[in-house]
Amino acid sequence: MQKEFSAIWRSPKHSGIELFHAHFRSFAFNKHWHDELAIGIIQAGAEKLDYRGQSNIIPQGNIVAINPGEIHTGYSGSEQGWHYRMFYFDTKLVTQILRQHSSPGKTPMPFLKGPIIHDPELFKLLFQLHCSLNGTHLPLAVDSLLTLALTKLFANHGDQNLSPRNTKDISAAIKIRNYLCDHWQYNVTLEQLCQLTEMSQYQLIRCFSKHYGIAPHQFLVLYKIHQARLLLQQGLNAATVASECGFFDQSHMSRNFKKTFGITPGRYLKSM
Structure with missing residues (x-):
């Protein structure tokens, strides 16, 4: 049985990206949020996620997507726990990349419908990107994967009208x-x-x-x-x-x- 482990590091070539790789079985995150856009890929097992008042099971082969500032938890959704890789993208970096592919004068909103995305092609892209940011790869390859992954993510799963907060009188x-x-x-x-x-x-x-x-x-x-x-x-x-x-x-x-x-x-x- 695989032991629990976790590692975190920042991309040396992209200061706006923090990377996380872990396997957890009994560990559980408390309620928390990320200032960054949190995108993860579940490589094995399943993660259980409490998000926006709902409990979600995210199994192997799926992508987890948490918008900036959204409060959530994370814990095991299977007996074997969950093995996963995470990206924490600075929202300025996301906006900068998305703006290159938007209509002139239109600023894209970096929010996703999430939190569960089933998209095998995107999953593969994100896995390649995560590995490239942790190894010796040509800058052209890394930048290409980054642009392709984020563009595909928001083109297929983004919501321009999604707001991360309730707009009632609070x-x-x-x-x-x-x-x-x-x-x-x-x-x-x-x-x-x-x-x-x-x-x-x-x-x-x-x-x-x-x-x-x-x-x-x-x-x-x-x-x-x-x-x-x-x-x-x-x-x-x-x-x-x-x-x-x-x-x-x-x-x-x-x-x-x-x-x-x-x-x-x-x-x-x-x-x-």
């Missing part, structure tokens, strides 16, 4: 989110948020959770984790990052980092 939820993003280095209290919105604790949590899918405290921890990743990319050690991000201690950060990105901060730092 000014209070947005105000809470903005406050948490502006004060992420601190341990914001529920009382502070209640004063900000003039809502009761129950109303506040319900309002925020309805719009974002997680409670305010969960969002704050996730935001801290995303900031921690940026600081690690700058070369800071894990202990310093934990302190800078306002975690209780390094182990507190490490647990949440692993649950979010599938790898420990120490191993992530070594991959930079």
